[in-house]
Every structure is written in structure tokens, then in C-alpha cells.
Amino acid sequence: MSAILEIESLRKVYADGFEALKDVNLEIKTGEIVALLGPNGAGKTTLISTVCGITQASAGHVRVGGYDILRDFRQARSMIGLVPQEINLEPFEKVISTVQFSRGLFGKPRDDAKTEQILRQLSLWDKRDSQVRELSGGMKRRVLIAKALSHEPKLLFLDEPTAGVDVELRKDMWEIVAGLKAAGVTIVLTTHYIEEAEAIADRVGVIAKGEMLLIEEKARLMDRMGQKQLEVQLSAPITEIPAALETYALSLSEDGCALTYSYDTRRERTGITKLLSDVSAAGLVLRDVVTRQSSLEDIFVGLVHAGEEDAT
Amino acid sequence: MNLTAVRAIFKFEMARFFRTIAQSLISPVLSTSLYFVVFGAAIGSRIEEVEGISYGAFIVPGLIMLSVITQAISNASFGIYFPKFIGTTYELLSAPVSFLEIVAGYVGAAATKAMFIGVIILATSFVFVDIQIAHPVAMVLFLILTCLSFSLLGFIIGIWASNFEQLQLVPLLVVTPLVFLGGSFYSITMLPPIWQTISLFNPVVYLISGFRWSFFGSADVPIGLSLLAIAAFTVFCLAVIWWIFKTGWRLRQ
């Protein structure tokens, strides 16, 4: 599938000299949902703002739908919808007129049916004539989403759409995202909730200190998480793995006191029983058995820590 | 040209104006009436005619200019400062619009509001004094150019300002003195020669002089020079705004 967003060697140095993005490369395919995870100050918002034209890149290139965001800014920006992290709205404006304004600003002729559909989808139709300041925080966030959707973007950025949002609304949000994906919209969202990334993303990216540490298919990450390790500790060290145990693809620890076996918990036969009997059949004496499982959280924390150590 | 966007911004801004229409109109009408009472009737009755025109009528063009300039600046500066203040400029910056379209929308709306007020004041002055307009076309042209160019200036101030005090500062410290010293209430030929020369460095002199010419057919400076001055001022403001959007000064980080 073709790429809707291509980011090449993107750097951003703020006026105060702070380097918020260091050589970021990213390619996002049409129709996918990508979740960006990262601690506070990682550079997620900076990345999105740069793609959308709110901050200026210090170096690098960005193309949206094949259009350069600087040279062909009209074509590129027409495709983008942005839901910012902060709730920035004209307090005295009516919900419906601020949504219509956004549509006009993006050069689309007024379309009452479309506006109504968007407002209904976000359960805002009953509030259409209310002033923005009369809405609750969650409703305001939905107004921001309505504004971003008003011009029917192909690529939607959601910067922490579920921050400070109750469980109910979070589920609603996930449904909206799923609905948009079904309608062919590509979505990039940032979040601090790992389970959110697990629930809705096709790919997960991890950013820390202005660097993309990882971007991978969620399924592959889940595979990694589905992997469990069984460590067989031996009472006496060995120098090599007995030939009888070759089929298990075991790895031997450096001191020769432990054998590690990786297996998939979701498979019907994990092979543990057979392994253990084969181990004793090979004349090895077990001292202890330990199992370990990695979660997305572990992978995430590990990556961020590694990134921090590299930086210092 | 994304005309739909220009229209959207213009409509949005005008809606703000009409939401507070009473406030927007009462204060200029009231202050103009006060000027007429104080300058026109009380003091003016002791002043002889200026250049063959009764003093009450003589100050009409200057009064209109004073209000129009103040209104244009405050409308335009607030119009762009407010979105900057509450953070809604993110949408302008991420929209497929060029700086010209943003300016056309915001400045167009601010200038229209100022025009509106100028016309109301002109109407009010008919109540107080007897005036004829010698060159109506030129008068309208001057009014439009003044509204536009000072709205452009206001737009620049709105982008420059980083707090509400600064937003008031330029109009208060720079524009009001220039307008008062620009011959709103007198002809600069009434000044001592040295002050006449100094006045020629005040751009507002050319505006008021030209505007007054379109009413009475007499001017302090040649009418061509007046037009040239206002055109140059407009181009200067446009160039500054072009630079602002090119560099993202005070708008983009």
C-alpha cells in the first residue's frame, strides 16, 4: 500500500536551542492506525505540529500524500485533520458555527448534511446551538474532533485524544477511530495508555528524547509479549547443550548453569513437559525452574531506559 | 486563491462584531457627539471660520478619521491577538491558506467594521452641522484606504503584542498623538512655521488633509501627495505582514 505520510530525517531545534526532534524517520501507510507512545516531553506533539505546519522544521522533509508540506502546502494540508492536545476553542462561538468555520477554512463549501452527520456521530448534535464555554471538558474535546473531521481529512492526527477522558468516552473514542478507519482515514494518535495502543493501533511507535526508538506492527509486538521464557537452572554447570535437546533451540547461560527455552503461551502444546523429562533423561539435575513473560509495558520501559542511558 | 477560506474568516469575525453591535456603535457615536458639543458648539462658537468653513464643519473629516483609525487598529489587533491568546491560531497555521488569505479575512473584516463606524459618525455629524461633500468618490476612496491600511497596522500590532498591555500601548502612545497632531482639529497652516515642517513627518497629516479636501476642496498638502502617502503606508504594512508569515515571527515556533 502507498505511504500517506513520509518523514525523512526530521529535526527540530526550538529557538532556545533545545533539540526536540533528532533525525526522525517515519513512514505511514494509507489506512493504518499508528499509536505513538512516549513519556512527557518526548517530542510527540512537536512531531505532529511540524507535520501540520504549526512549527517549522529545522531540517528534513515531510510529504503528505506525496506532496511536500512546504512547497505544495495547500494540497498537503487539505488532507490533514488535527486534534490538538490542548483544548483551544473560541469560548463564545456556537458549536455548529465553529465546525462550519473549520470546513470553510479548509476551502470546502458549506455542507449542512455533512456537518450534521459529524455532529451526530460525536453526540454533539443536541448541543449544536450551545456556546463552547457551556460544554464539559469531554464535549469540548469532541468539538475539536468535529472541527478536524469537518473537512473530511484523509490523515487524522489525534494528540492524546483520551487524556482526562472518562472510561465511557474513551470507549466511544475508540469506536469513532474504528469507524474512521473503516471509512479509509489514516490515523496517527499519541497516548500514554499502553492498553489504548493495544486496543486500536495497527502499528505502535515509541518516541523518547526526540528519537523514534521503535516502530513495529502491533501483532509482532504482541508476539513478543506472547513469548514466555522458561529458565531451567542446573545444579552443576555444563559446557555444551546435550545433543538430545537440540530440537528445543535452547540457549545456555555464560556460567553454564542455566538453559533458557522460549515458547508461545498461545500454542496448544508448549512442549514444557517433554522438555523437562528430556532434560532429566539427558542426565542433568534440575535445581530450579523460572518462567518470565515480557509485556508491551516492559518493552516500552526497557526502550525508554535504554534511550535515556544512550543520551547521557 | 482559497476564497472560501477568506469568506469563512470574514464571516466569523463579523459575527463577533454583530454579537456586540450595541457596544461597538454606542461608544464612537457618543464620543463624537461629545466632540461636537465641546469643540463645535462651545469652543467653536468663539473660533472664526477656518479657510472659509465653519469650525464645526471643519472638524468633521478629522473626527471621522480619528474614530476610523482608532477603530481599525483596535478591531484588527484584537481580531488576531485573541486567537493567539486562546491558542486557536493552530487552526489557521495548519489550514491550506496563504498569508494573503488570512490577512484578507481578518483585515477585511476589521476594515469593514471601521468603515461601518465611519459612516455612522458621518451620519451623526449631519445632525450637528451643515456640511457638503465636494468630492464624494474621493471621500469614499480615502475612507476605504484609511480603514484598510490602519487595519493592516492593527494586524501587525496584534501579532507583535504578547500581552494585553502591549495591545493598548501602540494605539495609546503612538497613534492617538499622531492623529491629534495630524490636524484633526486645526489646519496645519495655523501652526508656527517650525511646527508646520515637523508636521510634514507625520503620516496622518496627509490622510486628514486629503480626506478634508474631498469634503471642502481645500487641503494642507497636495492631494496627489496624500494618495501617495497612504498607498506607501499600505504597501509598507503589507510587506511587514508578508515577512511575518514567511518567518513565522511570533506565530510559529
Ligand SMILES: Nc1ncnc2c1ncn2[C@@H]1O[C@H](COP(=O)(O)OP(=O)(O)OP(=O)(O)O)[C@@H](O)[C@H]1O
Ligand atoms: N515552544 C517551545 N520552545 C522550547 N521548547 C519547547 C517548545 N515546545 C516544546 N518544547 C520542548 O520540546 C520537548 C518536546 O515537547 P512535546 O510537547 O513535543 O512533548 P510531548 O511528547 O508531546 O509530551 P507530552 O506527552 O507531555 O505531551 C519538551 O522538552 C518541551 O519542553
Ligand SMILES: [Mg+2]
Ligand atoms: Mg504532547
